[in-house]
Amino acid sequence: MAVDRCVCHEVSFRELLSLHREQGLSFEELQLRTGCCTGCGTCEPYVRLTLETGRVVHPVLDGREADAIMARAGRC
Numbered sequence: 001m002a003v004d005r006c007v008c009h010e011v012s013f014r015e016l017l018s019l020h021r022e023q024g025l026s027f028e029e030l031q032l033r034t035g036c037c038t039g040c041g042t043c044e045p046y047v048r049l050t051l052e053t054g055r056v057v058h059p060v061l062d063g064r065e066a067d068a069i070m071a072r073a074g075r076c
């Protein structure tokens with residue numbers, strides 16, 4: 001199974017990466033513009049990983065991997 005979008009707000013990581021790269025939107029600005037990561041929050045480590053790596057499709061992260069991504073973002 002692959003993860004490629006925020007399902008709560010139906011926004012793909014490809015779209016988020018495009019907004020980040022083309023308009024310079026930060027993570028917080030992406031949240032405001034699209035609503036990503038403001039529903040259940042499950043997508044937040046995936047969105048942050050998208051911005052870190054430029055990849056727009058991710059394998060399902062285990063808890064340790066998700067925690068590490070959030071810690072790098074200062075969110076844990």
Ligand code: FES
Pocket residue numbers: 005006007008009036037038039040041042043044
């Ligand atoms: S999947 Fe993005 S907020 Fe729920």
